[in-house]
Amino acid sequence: MRIGILGAGGMADALGTQWARAGHEVMISGRDASASATRAATMTAEAAHTRAEAARARAETAGAEAQVAGARGEVVGVRAGSWAEAAAFGEVVMVxxxxxxxxxxxxxxxxxxxxxxxxxxANAEGPYDPARPIAPLIRDLTGGHVVKAFNLCHVDVWRLTPPVFDGRPLAVPLCGDDPAALAAVRTLVTDLGCTPVDGGGLERAVLLEATAVFMIGLWFGGADAQAVLPPVAYSGV
Ligand SMILES: NC(=O)c1ccc[n+]([C@@H]2O[C@H](COP(=O)([O-])OP(=O)(O)OC[C@H]3O[C@@H](n4cnc5c(N)ncnc54)[C@H](OP(=O)(O)O)[C@@H]3O)[C@@H](O)[C@H]2O)c1
Structure with a gap:
C-alpha cells in the first residue's frame, strides 16, 4: 500500500517506520524539507533493521527456509515530500x-x-470541546473517508514490535463510515501486530477523542488507566 503521511514528527516516525518494515511504501511531509528528508532516512534504516531482526528471529524458530524467505523482502525507502506530494502519493493518508x-x-x-x-x-491540545470534534473537521476540510484511530496510546507504544502486553496484542478501536477505508486501516493495524476493533461510525470519533483526554488525565495523575476496566467476563454482557 502507498501511505502518505502529513507530518514528520513522532507519530509519523513511529507508525511510518512500522508500515515501511511491513513492506508498505511511505512518504512523510513536514515544514522543513531537509529535516523531513533526514527523518525519512532514519526511518528507512530503522525499518530495515527491525525487519532483519524479525527475519533472524523467525529463522531461529523455523529453520533455514524461513531465513531465506525473510532475507528476500526489501524495505522500500521512506520518502519525504511536501504536504501536497504526500497527500497525492498516498492511497491511504495519515494526518x-x-x-x-x-x-x-x-x-x-x-x-x-x-x-x-x-x-x-489527532488529540486535542489544550481544553477539549466535545462540541467541536476533530475527526469531522478533517472530513469536512479534506472530503476524505476519515477513520479515527491510534489516538489512545502514547507514541512510544506505536514503536513496539509488536505492541503486546501480558501476551495480549493491543486492541485498536476504529471509528469511520466508509467500508473500504475501514478495511485499509484494519490491514494497517494488523501489520503492527495489533487487533482492530470496530468502534462504530465517524460520529463516535468524538468518544475516542474524549476517551484520550480522560485516560491521559488519569495517567498524568499517576493512576493505572488500564485498571479502570474489568475483564470482559465482568462486563455485564
Ligand atoms: N505524541 C503522542 O504520544 C501522540 C499520541 C497519540 C496521538 N497523537 C497525535 O498525533 C498528532 C501528531 O503528534 P506528534 O506527536 O507526531 O507531534 P510532533 O512530533 O510534534 O509532530 C508534529 C508535526 O506537525 C507538524 N506541524 C505542522 N504545522 C505545525 C504547527 N503550526 N505547529 C506545530 N507542528 C506543526 C510538524 O511539522 P514539522 O515537521 O515541520 O515540525 C510535525 O511534522 C497530534 O495530533 C497528536 O495529538 C500524538
Missing part, C-alpha cells in the same frame, strides 16, 4: 500534525485527499 497546524496543512495538501481513506490520529 499526524499538531492541532495548531492542522487547518493550514490540510489547505496545503489541496484536493488530493478527496475520496481517499484518511487516518486521523
Amino acid at each position: 499526524a500534525v499538531r492541532q495548531a497546524g492542522l487547518t493550514g496543512v490540510l489547505e496545503s495538501a489541496g484536493t488530493a485527499l478527496r475520496g481517499k481513506p484518511v487516518i486521523d490520529v
Whole structure:
C-alpha cells in the first residue's frame, strides 16, 4: 500500500517506520524539507533493521527456509515530500500534525485527499470541546473517508514490535463510515501486530477523542488507566 503521511514528527516516525518494515511504501511531509528528508532516512534504516531482526528471529524458530524467505523482502525507502506530494502519493493518508497546524496543512495538501481513506490520529491540545470534534473537521476540510484511530496510546507504544502486553496484542478501536477505508486501516493495524476493533461510525470519533483526554488525565495523575476496566467476563454482557 502507498501511505502518505502529513507530518514528520513522532507519530509519523513511529507508525511510518512500522508500515515501511511491513513492506508498505511511505512518504512523510513536514515544514522543513531537509529535516523531513533526514527523518525519512532514519526511518528507512530503522525499518530495515527491525525487519532483519524479525527475519533472524523467525529463522531461529523455523529453520533455514524461513531465513531465506525473510532475507528476500526489501524495505522500500521512506520518502519525504511536501504536504501536497504526500497527500497525492498516498492511497491511504495519515494526518499526524499538531492541532495548531492542522487547518493550514490540510489547505496545503489541496484536493488530493478527496475520496481517499484518511487516518486521523489527532488529540486535542489544550481544553477539549466535545462540541467541536476533530475527526469531522478533517472530513469536512479534506472530503476524505476519515477513520479515527491510534489516538489512545502514547507514541512510544506505536514503536513496539509488536505492541503486546501480558501476551495480549493491543486492541485498536476504529471509528469511520466508509467500508473500504475501514478495511485499509484494519490491514494497517494488523501489520503492527495489533487487533482492530470496530468502534462504530465517524460520529463516535468524538468518544475516542474524549476517551484520550480522560485516560491521559488519569495517567498524568499517576493512576493505572488500564485498571479502570474489568475483564470482559465482568462486563455485564
Ligand atoms: N505524541 C503522542 O504520544 C501522540 C499520541 C497519540 C496521538 N497523537 C497525535 O498525533 C498528532 C501528531 O503528534 P506528534 O506527536 O507526531 O507531534 P510532533 O512530533 O510534534 O509532530 C508534529 C508535526 O506537525 C507538524 N506541524 C505542522 N504545522 C505545525 C504547527 N503550526 N505547529 C506545530 N507542528 C506543526 C510538524 O511539522 P514539522 O515537521 O515541520 O515540525 C510535525 O511534522 C497530534 O495530533 C497528536 O495529538 C500524538
